[in-house]
Amino acid sequence: MIGALAALLYTLPRLVRDVADPALIAICTYFTCSFLSFFLGLDFIWPHIADLFGYKNTTTILIHCIIVVLTAAQLIVLMHWSHPPEAARTKSYKIIGVFGPLLISLIALFAFALPDKRRTAETASLLNLDNPRYAAYLYAYVSVVAIGQIITMRVSIRYAGIAARAWLRRGMWIVAAGAGFILVYCIMRYVEIAGVQAGADMEPWDPLQWLAGDTGSLLELMGWTIPGWGPSLSAARRSIGEFRAYYRLYPLWFALYQANPTIAKEPRPGLAGKLPSRGLNMRLYRRVIEILDGQLALRPFVHPDDADAARERASAAGLDGAAFQAAVEAFQLRAALRAKADGRPASAPADVVPAAPGDDLPSQIRWLTLLADAFARSASGIDAQTLASTRGRRG
Template sequence: MRLFDIVVVPPLWLFALWKLPHLKSASRRDRVLWTMWMLWAVLFTIGVPAVRTVLDAAVGMEGFAKLPVHMLGLCAMTAFVEFIREATGARRNSKAWLRWVLLGLAEAGLVTAFFASPLPEGDADLVTRTDLPQMQVYWAIFLAYIGHGVVRKIHLCWRYGRQASPGPSRTSMNLLGLASCFGLLYVVHRLVYLVAAVAGATSTAGFFATSQTLLACTLVLFLASMAYPSLAGAAKRHRLRKDRRVLRPLWELLTAVTPEVVLPLPEVLSRDHEFVRYRYVIEIRDAALAVSGHVRPEQEARVQEELTGTGLAGSALDAASEAALVLFAVESERAGAAPSAAEHPLLREGPDIDAEMAWMRRVAAAMSTPAVEAAVGRLR
C-alpha cells in the first residue's frame, strides 16, 4: 500500500465503524455525517491500487475504478455540506431540492463523459487522459462540483465559526475551515493541471504526489475537526474525575464534623462528575466556614510565622497555612471544643469554580507535609 493509503484509509474505517453502534439513536445531523465518512471510507478503499486493479479486471476496463471513486466523492461532498448546514443551523429555503438535482446532473455528466471517451490502448488510465475532450469535460464537471462544495463549506465555517462559543466547538469549526482551505488548494491544483493539459502541456512531474499530499492534509484535518469535540469531552471528563478524587479526602474530612452542610444528592447527579466537583467545592467552603470559630487571629499569625521559618513563601506559604488551620479546626470540632472566635473564611476564595478547585487541590496536597503536621501539633 502507498503511504497515502496507510495514512487515510484505516482512520476513515475506524471512525465510521466507531460511530456505527450509535447510528440508530443518532440525530439526523450525525447520520448525515456518518454517511459522509462511510462514503469516503469506501471510495478511498476502492482507490487503493490493489483493489482498483481487481475492480478494473472484473469490469474489463482499465481505469474504470476511478469512475465510482469520483461519483462517491460527489455524494460525500454533498453529505458534508448538508452536515455543516445542520451543525450550524443554517436557514433552510424552498430551493434546497436543487442541491439534489445538481448532484444528479453532475453524476450523469461524469458517467456520460466517461463512457463516451474512446478507450486508450494498452494499460493507460482513461481518467488521466486529459488530452481527450471527453475527459476534459469529465474533470471540469468533477472539479466544478467539488470546488463549489468546498467554497460553500469555507463560507459556512467563516460565517458561523465566529459565532461559536470559545472551546471545542470553535476549535472544531476552525479546523474544518482549515481543511476546506486545503480542499480548495487541491481543486485549484487539479484545475491548473487540467488547463495546462488543454493547452498542450504533457509533463506530470510531481503532480500526483502534490495532489495526494493536499488531499491527505484535507482529510486528516477533516478527521481532526470531527474528532476534536469528542476527544476534548473525554479529556474534560478525565480531568473532572481526577479533580473529584483529589477533592474527596478534603471533603470527607470537613463534612465528617459538619454533616449539616451536606445536601442530599439524587443518584443521577452523583454520576455527573462536573456537578459533584462543584458540590465538593461549595460544601468544602461552607464546612470550613462552619469550623472557623475554633481559629483565633493570633493562631493564624503564629502558623504563618512558623511556616515562614521552614522556608515557605508566597502562595505555597498561604496554602500550607490554610491547610494547618483547617486541620486544627477539624480536630477542635471533633473534640467538642467551644468556638473561641467569630466565623471567618479559612480558605481563599477564587474568581470562579476552576480557580477555587485549583487552590483547594494545593491546600489538600499541603495537609500531609511534615511542616503542616508540625504546625498543627504546636497549635494543640
C-alpha cells in the same frame, strides 16, 4: 478509509432511529461515499471491477462520481445545520439541481475522453494527463470539487461563528480546515495537469497532492463527527478532574474528619476514601461540604496569633496570590487541629480564612484542592516548632 467506515458505523444507529432526518441521510451518504472513494481505488479491488465492466478505468469515473456526490452531500448537511428546515430544504434542492447536471456532464466528458492507461492506484493520477481530452475532463472535475469545498469552507466558518454548542463550533472549524487542504489538493492538481501537458516531470509533485487531499478528507471526517463524540471527551476529562480532586482532597478531609467525625455523612477512611467506587460527582460534592463543615467546627480553636505566624511563614517562602492564601489557611488549620487535640480553645477566636473565592462548586473545588495541596505539604515538625514560638509570644 477506516476513518470513513468508522464514522459511518458511528452515525448509522442515529439514522435507524430517525430515518426521516434529511441531515442524517446526507451525512451518512457523505460517509458512505468517502469510504467507497478509498475502497474502490485499492489495488486488490479495482482490477475486479474493471474486469466486470470490461474497461480498465471504470473505477476512475466511479470514484470521481462518488466524490461529486460526496461534495453535494456535505453541502446539504451544512444547509440543514445552518438554516431553518424550510430554507434548508429549498437550498438542498438547489444543490441537487446544480450538482446533478454537473455529474451528468462529467460522465459525458469522461466518455468522450476515455483514457486507456491504468497501472496502480498510486500511479493512476499521473497517467492519461497527456491526453488533452482527459486533461479537459479532469480540469472540469477538479473545478466541481473546488467549488464545493469553497462553499463548504465559507458556510462552515460562518456557522462556526453562530453555533451554540462548543463541540459543534470546533467541528465546523475542523471541516473548514479540511476544505482548505482539499482546495490545496485542487490547486496542485491544476498545476500537475498543466505541467504534464507542458512536458514537465510532475512525479515528485504527486505525493504532495495526495497528502493534501487525504489530510483534508480526514479532517472533514473528524469535523463532521466530533459534535457527536466530542462531548464524551469533555465528560471524560471532567470525570478525570473530579477523580483527581477527590483524591487530592483526601488528606485534608481525613484530618478534619479525625478531629470531628460528625462531619461525615458516610465515613470512608483509608483506600475507600481515596478511590470512589461509584457516584463520583456526588461524593466529591459531599467531600467539599464536609471539609467546609470541618473548617467551621474548628473556628473555636483558631488563635488570632496563628494568622500572623502563617503570613510570616508564607511571605518568607516567597508566596503570593492564591498560593499565599492557601499556605496561610493550611497553617491555621494545622494550628487549630493541634489546639483542639490539646484542648486549648482560643479566648477570642479568629475568623477562618474564607473557604473559597466564589460560591459555585467548581470554584470551591479548585480552591480546596489548592488548600489541600498546601495542607499536605506543610510539615508537622516545622508546624510544632513555629507554634511553640507563637505560643511563647502570646505568653
